[in-house]
Amino acid sequence: MVFCFNNFVAGLTTFKKYEFDCSKGGFYMDTQFVWRDEFKIGVDVIDKEHQRLFKIINKLFAFREDEKSSQWACQEGIKFFKGHAMKHFADEEQYMESIQYEGLEQHKYIHKVFQENTLPALEKELEQTEYAPEAIDHFLAVCAGWLIGHTVTEDLSIIGKCIRKWENLLPSEELAAMKELITQLVFDMFHLKSQMISDAYTGEKFGQGVYYRLVYGTKQDKRKQEVILVFEEKLLVNTVGKIMKVSSDKLNATLIHATRYTAQQFVGRIMKYLSTEELYELKEENLLSYEEFQRIFEREKLQASLLFNTEEGYFAYCVIAPRILKNGVGTPIEEKNAIKEVKKYIIKREEQEKRNKKKVLVVDDSKKVRQQMKELLDEDYEVALAESVVAAIRTITLNKPDLILLEDEMPICDGKQTLKMLRSEKAFADIPVIFLTGRGDPESVKKIMSLKPTGYLLKNLKLVDIKKNIDTFFEKTKV
Numbered sequence: 001m002v003f004c005f006n007n008f009v010a011g012l013t014t015f016k017k018y019e020f021d022c023s024k025g026g027f028y029m030d031t032q033f034v035w036r037d038e039f040k041i042g043v044d045v046i047d048k049e050h051q052r053l054f055k056i057i058n059k060l061f062a063f064r065e066d067e068k069s070s071q072w073a074c075q076e077g078i079k080f081f082k083g084h085a086m087k088h089f090a091d092e093e094q095y096m097e098s099i100q101y102e103g104l105e106q107h108k109y110i111h112k113v114f115q116e117n118t119l120p121a122l123e124k125e126l127e128q129t130e131y132a133p134e135a136i137d138h139f140l141a142v143c144a145g146w147l148i149g150h151t152v153t154e155d156l157s158i159i160g161k162c163i164r165k166w167e168n169l170l171p172s173e174e175l176a177a178m179k180e181l182i183t184q185l186v187f188d189m190f191h192l193k194s195q196m197i198s199d200a201y202t203g204e205k206f207g208q209g210v211y212y213r214l215v216y217g218t219k220q221d222k223r224k225q226e227v228i229l230v231f232e233e234k235l236l237v238n239t240v241g242k243i244m245k246v247s248s249d250k251l252n253a254t255l256i257h258a259t260r261y262t263a264q265q266f267v268g269r270i271m272k273y274l275s276t277e278e279l280y281e282l283k284e285e286n287l288l289s290y291e292e293f294q295r296i297f298e299r300e301k302l303q304a305s306l307l308f309n310t311e312e313g314y315f316a317y318c319v320i321a322p323r324i325l326k327n328g329v330g331t332p333i334e335e336k337n338a339i340k341e342v343k344k345y346i347i348k349r350e351e352q353e354k355r356n357k358k359k360v361l362v363v364d365d366s367k368k369v370r371q372q373m374k375e376l377l378d379e380d381y382e383v384a385l386a387e388s389v390v391a392a393i394r395t396i397t398l399n400k401p402d403l404i405l406l407e408d409e410m411p412i413c414d415g416k417q418t419l420k421m422l423r424s425e426k427a428f429a430d431i432p433v434i435f436l437t438g439r440g441d442p443e444s445v446k447k448i449m450s451l452k453p454t455g456y457l458l459k460n461l462k463l464v465d466i467k468k469n470i471d472t473f474f475e476k477t478k479v
Contacts, residue, residue: 041158043095049088056081057144082119101158106272114146121335138339141257174274178304181270182317194310201307203297206314206398208233211288214267216280224283226320227267235313253342284332287345357382358474361401363392364436376463389418396428408437408448419451
C-alpha cells in the first residue's frame with residue numbers, strides 16, 4: 001500500500017532522483033531498487049527470483065534514461081522481465097503445492113491476472129505509443145507498484161508472516177477484525193504505526209486528499225462490493241515522495257500510478273481474509289473528486305467507515321455493502337486510458353488548488369441553518385458543516401478552517417463553551433470565530449463579546465448581508 005511506505009520499503013527501494021525535463025517529454029527517473037537480506041522470506045528459490053526481478057526493474061529504469069536505445073532496450077527488458085516473472089510464478093506455485101499451502105488458488109489467480117491482463121495491456125500501450133516516455137513511466141510505475149505490493153503481501157503469507165488469525169472470525173466481529181487487520185497489516189508490511197481514531201468516519205475532508213474507489217465483483221454474482229480509500233496528500237508525499245526523492249510537495253502521475261497498484265494489493269489482501277464468498281475480482285477503479293466522494297457518502301449505506309492516523313498523516317478505509325451498482329461515478333480507469341485519466345485528475349487538482357478557496361466551518365444544530373449557510377457560501381468558499389461540538393472538533397482537527405461560524409445556543413455544549421475549548425488548544429487558538437446568534441439585545445451581545453470572538457452575526461439578517469459581512473472579513477484579513 002504505497003501510502004504507508006516507511007522504513008520497510010525505504011530499505012526495499014531507494015529512489016535517487018525524479019525530475020521533469022521538457023526536452024525528454026515528461027518525467028524521468030534515476031532509480032535503484034535495493035534488496036536487503038532482512039526482507040528475504042527464507043525460501044531460497046523465491047528469494048533469488050525476487051532479487052532478479054528487482055535487478056531487471058533497475059535495468060529498465062536505466063534504459064529509460066537512454067533516449068537513443070530506450071525503445072529497443074525496453075522491448076528486450078520487458079521480454080526478460082516477463083520471462084523471469086513467469087519462472088518466478090511457476091517456482092513459487094510449485095513450492096506452495098509441495099507444502100500444501102492453503103492459499104495456493106488465490107496466489108495462482110493473482111499471478112494469472114498479472115500475466116494475462118496487466119502485462120499484455122501495458123505492452124499494448126507501449127506499442128501503440130511507440131514507447132513514449134509517459135507510457136514507459138506508466139509501465140515502470142505499475143510493475144514496481146505491483147511487485148512491491150505482491151512481495152510484501154501474498155509472498156509473505158507463504159511462510160506465515162501475514163495475519164492469518166483474522167480469517168475465521170464470525171460476521172458480527174468483522175468490523176473489529178477489519179480494524180485490527182488494517183492496523184497490523186500496515187505495520188507488518190511497512191513498519192508504519194497506525195491507530196484507528198474513528199469507526200464512524202462520515203466523510204470529513206482532511207487537508208488535500210486523494211479519493212480512490214475500487215469496485216469488486218464475483219463471476220457468479222451480479223452484486224458488487226465497493227471500497228473507497230482516502231489518503232491525505234501529505235501522507236503520500238511524505239512517504240512515497242521521500243522514497244522517490246520528489247522535491248515538490250505535490251503529487252504527480254507516477255506516484256498516483258504506483259499508489260493505485262500497491263493499494264489494490266492491500267485491499268485484495270483484506271478482502272481475501274474477511275470474505276466468506278468466492279473470490280472477488282477487481283471490476284472497476286476510479287479517482288474521485290471530493291464532491292464525487294461526498295455524493296457517494298450521502299447516498300450509500302456503508303458497511304464500514306474507518307479513519308486511521310499514522311505518523312505521516314490520515315487515511316480512511318470505507319466499504320459499501322455488496323449491491324448492484326449503477327453507472328456514473330467518474331470514468332473507469334482501464335489500462336488503455338490510465339495515463340489519460342490520471343493526467344486529467346492531476347490537472348483537475350491543480351485547477352482546484354489555483355482557486356484556493358478559503359475554508360469556512362459552519363457549526364449549528366439546525367440542519368436548515370447549516371444547509372442555508374452552505375448554499376449561501378458554497379460558490380466562493382469551501383464549506384464544511386458540523387451539527388455538534390464533537391463533530392466540529394473532529395472537522396477542525398482534520399481540516400483546519402480559515403473561519404468558524406458558531407451557533408451560540410447549541411444543546412449540551414453551547415457556543416461559548418466551545419469557544420473556550422478552542423482558545424485553550426494551542427493548535428486551534430488562532431482560528432477566527434464569528435458567532436451566529438439569534439439574540440441582538442445589548443446584554444446578550446455583551447456576554448458574547450466578553451469571550452473575545454472575532455465578531456458576531458445576527459441570524460435574522462438578510463442572507464445577502466451575512467454573505468457581505470463574511471466577504472468583508474476575508475477582504476480585511478488578506479495578507
